[in-house]
Amino acid sequence: xxxxxxLGVDIGGTNTVFGIVDxxxxxxxxxxxxxxxxxxxxxxxxxxxxxxxRLLRAxxxxxxxxxxxxxxxxxxxxxxxxxxxxxxxxxxxxPLAEKVSKAFGGIPVAITNDANAAALGEMTYGxxxxxxxxxxxxxGTGVGSxxxxxxxxxxxxxxxxxxxxxxxxKRNNGRICGCGRTGCLEAYCSATGVARTAREFLEIRTxxxxxxxxxxxxxxxxxxxxxxxxxxxxxxxxxxxxxxxxGQAMADMVAFSSPQAIILFGGLAKSGELLMRPLKNxxxxxxxxxxxQRMPKIILSELKESDAAVLGAxxxxxxxxxxxxxxxxxQPAEA
Amino acid sequence: xxxxxxLGVDIGGTNTVFGIVDxxxxxxxxxxxxxxxxxxxxxxxxxxxxxxxRLLRAxxxxxxxxxxxxxxxxxxxxxxxxxxxxxxxxxxxxPLAEKVSKAFGGIPVAITNDANAAALGEMTYGxxxxxxxxxxxxxGTGVGSxxxxxxxxxxxxxxxxxxxxxxxxKRNNGRICGCGRTGCLEAYCSATGVARTAREFLEIRTxxxxxxxxxxxxxxxxxxxxxxxxxxxxxxxxxxxxxxxxGQAMADMVAFSSPQAIILFGGLAKSGELLMRPLKNxxxxxxxxxxxQRMPKIILSELKESDAAVLGAxxxxxxxxxxxxxxxxxQPAEA
Numbered sequence: 001x002x003x004x005x006x007l008g009v010d011i012g013g014t015n016t017v018f019g020i021v022d023x024x025x026x027x028x029x030x031x032x033x034x035x036x037x038x039x040x041x042x043x044x045x046x047x048x049x050x051x052x053x054r055l056l057r058a059x060x061x062x063x064x065x066x067x068x069x070x071x072x073x074x075x076x077x078x079x080x081x082x083x084x085x086x087x088x089x090x091x092x093x094x095p096l097a098e099k100v101s102k103a104f105g106g107i108p109v110a111i112t113n114d115a116n117a118a119a120l121g122e123m124t125y126g127x128x129x130x131x132x133x134x135x136x137x138x139x140g141t142g143v144g145s146x147x148x149x150x151x152x153x154x155x156x157x158x159x160x161x162x163x164x165x166x167x168x169x170k171r172n173n174g175r176i177c178g179c180g181r182t183g184c185l186e187a188y189c190s191a192t193g194v195a196r197t198a199r200e201f202l203e204i205r206t207x208x209x210x211x212x213x214x215x216x217x218x219x220x221x222x223x224x225x226x227x228x229x230x231x232x233x234x235x236x237x238x239x240x241x242x243x244x245x246x247g248q249a250m251a252d253m254v255a256f257s258s259p260q261a262i263i264l265f266g267g268l269a270k271s272g273e274l275l276m277r278p279l280k281n282x283x284x285x286x287x288x289x290x291x292x293q294r295m296p297k298i299i300l301s302e303l304k305e306s307d308a309a310v311l312g313a314x315x316x317x318x319x320x321x322x323x324x325x326x327x328x329x330x331q332p333a334e335a
Numbered sequence: 336x337x338x339x340x341x342l343g344v345d346i347g348g349t350n351t352v353f354g355i356v357d358x359x360x361x362x363x364x365x366x367x368x369x370x371x372x373x374x375x376x377x378x379x380x381x382x383x384x385x386x387x388x389r390l391l392r393a394x395x396x397x398x399x400x401x402x403x404x405x406x407x408x409x410x411x412x413x414x415x416x417x418x419x420x421x422x423x424x425x426x427x428x429x430p431l432a433e434k435v436s437k438a439f440g441g442i443p444v445a446i447t448n449d450a451n452a453a454a455l456g457e458m459t460y461g462x463x464x465x466x467x468x469x470x471x472x473x474x475g476t477g478v479g480s481x482x483x484x485x486x487x488x489x490x491x492x493x494x495x496x497x498x499x500x501x502x503x504x505k506r507n508n509g510r511i512c513g514c515g516r517t518g519c520l521e522a523y524c525s526a527t528g529v530a531r532t533a534r535e536f537l538e539i540r541t542x543x544x545x546x547x548x549x550x551x552x553x554x555x556x557x558x559x560x561x562x563x564x565x566x567x568x569x570x571x572x573x574x575x576x577x578x579x580x581x582g583q584a585m586a587d588m589v590a591f592s593s594p595q596a597i598i599l600f601g602g603l604a605k606s607g608e609l610l611m612r613p614l615k616n617x618x619x620x621x622x623x624x625x626x627x628q629r630m631p632k633i634i635l636s637e638l639k640e641s642d643a644a645v646l647g648a649x650x651x652x653x654x655x656x657x658x659x660x661x662x663x664x665x666q667p668a669e670a
Contacts, residue, residue, distance in 0.1 A: 074625070084625070133492040147591065149484050149491075156484075156593020157468040158629045163590040166623045169506070171583065179623055248506065255498040256482065256591050258491020288501045288514055290409070290419070294493045 008314025011072040021314035025125030041090035069316030071117030101324035110320035119146025121312025139268035194221035209234035247282030265301035343649025346407040356649035360460030376425035404651030406452030413494040436659035445655035454481025456647025474603035529556035544569035582617030600636035
């Protein structure tokens with residue numbers, strides 16, 4: 001029989017946030033633990049289990065969890081493992097689904113990466129309700145993506161589809177990216193990318209800018225945003241540059257899956273017209289004419305940022321199928 | 336009750352080829368008419384109908400057709416229409432499915448564009464049998480694509496997904512493309528693109544080449560191929576250039592849908608190692624590291640080129656649902 005709640009877990013580089021979510025997408029209660037406190041993965045799982053049990057007891061939700069959905073960097077839907085995570089200390093292959101389901105007595109678990117979880121959250125509870133074809137772009141420290149085609153998340157043959165932060169937007173002489181290659185979208189259109197653009201512009205150009213009052217190595221995308229809002233021309237140009245590259249890249253994404261909408265999520269997405277005006281200009285200008293008849297919408301996520309990660313992960317909990325089953329031990333037959 | 340054959344129709348700019356296909360992908364018989372002979376669309380449909388009926392009678396296949404699948408440039412799966420076809424004279428919106436189903440007494444009809452049809456053919460009868468995630472790239476006069484995700488063709492929200500010939504591979508100063516934009520993959524990696532590269536290389540470079548014996552405006556990709564096979568260095572460099580651009584673009588496609596394989600089809604795909612060596616080098620070098628664990632295969636189509644278009648279109652015939660139904664005319668009630 002199906003139960004009334006799911007558990008959503010978002011494993012971030014700093015915090016692991018978990019919440020009890022109902023079928024309407026209400027986060028009933030949530031809590032968190034420090035992700036990096038335990039160098040041993042089993043200790044981490046124990047602490048997560050204790051924290052969740054405490055939350056369930058406090059909310060009278062024990063035995064009411066249908067499934068557990070987890071969003072984690074490099075989380076693989078097919079294998080239930082985290083593979084080669086850049087910021088987690090528990091080894092190159094982390095058997096996440098197995099350990100979590102075991103700790104929780106066999107509750108079904110499903111995992112995917114954080115951007116895919118965000119797309120599922122948007123489809124289940126947010127701006128993409130009712131959409132069968134859309135692309136979610138998360139603009140944070142990096143650029144992530146989750147792609148939905150025919151109402152299904154695109155996992156690809158190996159579970160790693162949807163790495164649109166790593167399409168190449170600058171083929172020659174592009175910026176070095178964290179993935180080890182050069183010219184990736186993420187190196188330009190993430191919060192980090194905006195800060196890098198600021199440093200480049202400040203070095204190359206000579207005009208005055210309030211950004212010059214800051215230590216150049218400490219400039220953040222927030223600093224650029226604040227300067228642009230205050231009218232700083234160079235800061236505005238940084239957003240023009242960022243939005244133009246993102247809009248051009250998004251036009252290429254449309255040539256792939258012709259989505260009804262592209263949904264933007266994350267801190268940078270909330271830069272308003274500073275980002276959206278150049279982005280939409282470049283997008284419409286770069287779009288193949290055939291797609292202009294039913295132009296894909298560019299919209300912002302409708303999920304509250306504080307809840308979104310947990311909500312997105314929880315959406316996966318409803319369809320979780322993997323259950324840990326204890327090895328069968330042979331018992332003497334009872335006569 | 337299901338019937339033993341489908342009809343596959345491939346509407347090309349010169350010929351319309353049609354064939355009777357059985358469930359194992361055997362083309363039992365085929366014939367063709369000239370596509371452009373009839374300036375009036377109804378006349379074209381009548382001639383197609385007559386040609387097909389003749390073929391069916393000659394093969395004792397009347398009343399044995401389960402459905403009709405049609406591949407046509409800009410054919411739209413959802414609307415059953417051809418929209419703004421570049422090379423057909425019958426207007427901007429051609430109600431193809433309706434007219435064909437009507438002419439054939441209500442047999443179900445489905446249409447899509449030619450590259451999508453090729454992908455379906457490959458999945459049903461060719462190199463992609465058993466694959467749930469793959470990308471088909473057709474390298475002909477242009478560059479087309481058909482994308483399969485989760486075992487389903489990707490049509491997108493409007494039926495026009497899969498235009499990978501028009502992703503931008505050269506963002507600044509790119510070649511003009513037939514679509515009206517600049518820098519598209521098609522402008523470099525089609526047969527036409529290879530001929531354009533030849534003209535550029537011959538103008539810019541000074542070394543000897545047997546290609547200089549030809550009228551520069553008449554050089555074709557076949558000329559370049561022949562020269563390269565004969566050892567001409569400049570001609571080989573043209574294939575290096577073409578393969579490198581295609582391999583880089585294909586690595587970006589993997590970041591989208593992480594396919595098990597990318598299947599190449601069309602004349603240029605048969606250039607052997609001249610194209611495949613630089614293509615695979617660039618592809619592997621450009622691939623995001625996470626995809627190298629289960630590297631997507633690059634393979635050639637297994638369909639005979641003469642049959643492929645009809646086979647691909649026919650594959651759509653098995654799932655065709657649209658039927659023309661005559662308007663109901665009110666008859667006096669029989670007492």
